[in-house]
Amino acid sequence: MKELLLLHGALGSREQFGEIEQRLSGNFKVHSLTFSGHGRRPSHHHAFTIQNFCHEVLDWMNENYIQQIDIFGYSMGGYVALWLARFYPERVGRVFTLGTKLKWNEAEAEKEIKMLNPEKIVEKVPAFAQALAERHGEHEWRSVMSKTAALMRDLAHTHLTDQDFITILHQVQLARGEKDNMVTHDETDYVHHLIKNSTYKTFEGVPHPIEQVPTDLLQKEIETYFT
Numbered sequence: 001m002k003e004l005l006l007l008h009g010a011l012g013s014r015e016q017f018g019e020i021e022q023r024l025s026g027n028f029k030v031h032s033l034t035f036s037g038h039g040r041r042p043s044h045h046h047a048f049t050i051q052n053f054c055h056e057v058l059d060w061m062n063e064n065y066i067q068q069i070d071i072f073g074y075s076m077g078g079y080v081a082l083w084l085a086r087f088y089p090e091r092v093g094r095v096f097t098l099g100t101k102l103k104w105n106e107a108e109a110e111k112e113i114k115m116l117n118p119e120k121i122v123e124k125v126p127a128f129a130q131a132l133a134e135r136h137g138e139h140e141w142r143s144v145m146s147k148t149a150a151l152m153r154d155l156a157h158t159h160l161t162d163q164d165f166i167t168i169l170h171q172v173q174l175a176r177g178e179k180d181n182m183v184t185h186d187e188t189d190y191v192h193h194l195i196k197n198s199t200y201k202t203f204e205g206v207p208h209p210i211e212q213v214p215t216d217l218l219q220k221e222i223e224t225y226f227t
Contacts, residue, residue, distance in 0.1 A: 001029045002028050002029065003028070003066060004031065004070050004222075005057070005069045006073075008034065009077055009078075010076040010151070011038075011135075011144060012076075012135075013039025013135055014032040014039065020219060024219065024223065027223055027227065033057070033060050035053050038144060039135055039136060040135075040137050047154070050154075050155065061091060067090075068091055069091070069092065070092075070094045070095070071096070072097075072098070072226075073100065074098050075098070075100055078097025079101070082095060089169070095173070096221075097172070099176055100176075100188075112182070113149045116148060118142045129141075132144070165195050170197065171197050172199075174198055175201040175202070175221070177202070178202050178204050179207040180207060203221075
């Protein structure tokens, strides 16, 4: 069976893929990993950066004697997959991103960082705060959020450029939910036209959070694309 790696998004962990990983296991040798500093896993680095997370994927591949692998990346995980395709092309097969923000500058970063205020989340979205506490730890989730904000500030200056996207020659599928309030149609379509061998799909009625993406839909799309 083909090897398939699932990469989670910011503030996430591999546990979010539990059901879809089980469903896909009949057709793929499915793997997932939790980036360090997430999901109660100690951080290997002083800071969260896309480059650091890419090296974690490469280290995991080397430890498991995997030379090349197809990747499904949700949100930040999709950006890590594209970074790998750009700078380590021989290690990546096909790439499928969902809900991955592709346009980064100072204004975009600050817009997203405004959503990462722990105290406001506790006050206004307590269920989300509780979910983060359960995922990362009662005291650790605020640190995860702070480091994620720093990652976004880093992306404002260290991101994939138009030329980087043009350089990617892999088969890539860029997908977003129609109701995704973080990732726009325009930015996804723009990058779609830069990556030569890419397709672009919009999932009707689907918002950004991975928990709100219908599992049946995700299973079908992943199996169709990677089979």
